[in-house]
Amino acid sequence: MSLITANNLSKIYRTGEIETQALKSLNFEIEPGSFISFIGPSGSGKTTLLNLIGCLDKPTSGTLKVADVLTSKLTRREAAAFRGKNLGFIFQDFNLIPVLTVYENVEYPLLIVQNIPAKERRNRVTSLLKTVGMMDQMNKFPDQISGGQKQRAAVARALVSNPKLVLADEPTANLDSKTAFMVIDIMRKMRDEYGVTFIFSTHDPKIVGEVETLFTLEDGKLTGRSNRKGGSHA
């Protein structure tokens, strides 16, 4: 049973007279528990594809099934509910909520999006903060911590609601390579521990070596898929 199934998935952007075919009839499947990266040159459609998988945008044609739900057919509200329940997001610019502390940022999906009782909330937030090594920073606000620390907090936030799938668009682009490796490492540990599927996009060749399955996108088309089970660390 695959977690994600794409059939003839296409996306066309229209800005006035200009049409950009960002994705051209993609077909692929992704198994649960995968640790996947989409690579490709700038403008190849990585962000567009991640937005579709993440239910943030709709395909122009074709179908997309995520966790047995035909997400290409969801309404705005249904999509929001689906994201809150099944997906986690990690952003290139971290996107922590500036008025909330690290702890509160991680707690946010459990408190505002879902409605998890206080005790369970506390257990899950603290256990994730421990895993990403942010316990000592938990009462700081985002503007008081480093980029790597922000992204670790963001990883914890993406995972706190036990999602089936975590999507990360260039999660390491704003980090130095040492921190980038550390964040990727944490993500893989999470996959090992919770069986969460990770999909991220990158054009950082160093990071590419860390993934298990690599999809290559070129000009809106899938041009390659390589499996390197285990990655360099395994």
Next chain:
Amino acid sequence: MLELFKIALRNLIRYKRRTLLTSSLIAIGVLFVLVFIAASSSFKYLMIGQITDSMLGHLQVHKRGYMASIDSLPLTLNLSEKAEKKLEAAIKDISEIEAFSPRIKFGGMFSNFIETTNIRVNGVYPEKEIATIPLFLSRIKQGEKAIKKGEILIPELLASGLKVKLGDTVVVIATNQDGSVNGKQLEVGGIIESVTGPGGRDGYIHIEDAMEILRMEEMEISEVAIRLKDFSKLNKISSQLDSNLSQHLNKQGKQVFDVRTWEKLSPFYNIARMIDVMTIFIKLMLIAIVLVSIMNVMIMAVFERIREIGTIAAIGTMPEKILSLFLIEGFSLGVSGAVVGNLLAFLAIFLINIIKVTFNFGRQSGLVLTPSLKTGDILFVSAAVILVSVLAALQPAFKAARMEPVDALRHV
């Protein structure tokens, strides 16, 4: 919900200066409106009090048609003794009426044996008159504070014009209903302060002296002034009395009695109305200020936080929660402005009462303004400010809630 409040409040604190500016603008608006309402209504009620409590009374009843020719004080349009008895019975039926005073009004000549001038005279029952217009006694500037038989209280302008002093003997001459003329010697028992408005320059005598001058065999009454226990029930009692009296019809099938509140008897009603209209405009201005300033900051807040909105929408926050988040911000700005404004208004009004601001009205001087805040005004102004704040935040909040997360996240 509590969590949304926390986030909203922290966002307000995050933009400290802007929040402070907006809520102080609202607070100052609330302050001015409340002080204006308190001061103007204090002024208004002082003015009304002067008019009603020193001459008019709260209500008056005449024979229908009398008011149309009041300038000539027509004796032919007096109420007969029988009609007056019916009226008294109707008045006594209403427990909210504190006092009433039947008056005979007539125009006549006033002479000090050297010069003669015209005068308008009220013949009254002294106790009833004083109970009905309690400020009357304070108008007596010279002489005993009473209306006695055989005496006349004359307005000070008349006294100085004819050089009449307290204790002088004067003559009042009047044409009777049958056309004959009669006069009576009276002693000047008091000199009264004139009051602005109709009836403010009338002389006063005992009602029995009036009957004698007018050669009335039976009591006839020109008007009955009425004082209520609670002035705020004016319109209710007025219409109650009116409907109680409506059964009394004349031979033509028309109503005999004509009930009027002070508002229909004094031109100062228009000033009171002006004050009310001004209050409404000031309130509208406050609403405009709140609307514009809150909408302005909320539009800015949404614009600055587009990526944040995209983030929380992407991770699954429902549109209505995003909407509430911004509405709560507007609401909190409104509440803080209203609370601070109320406190400032209390302080300002307290100070005004300490300083004792005085003003002159007509010929009365040194009336002390005693503004006070009414719970109704506080609640109305505060509720309006808070409601308008939420309404002003509505459009920006909807904009935030309807944002597509992809677009919002891409925003730079």
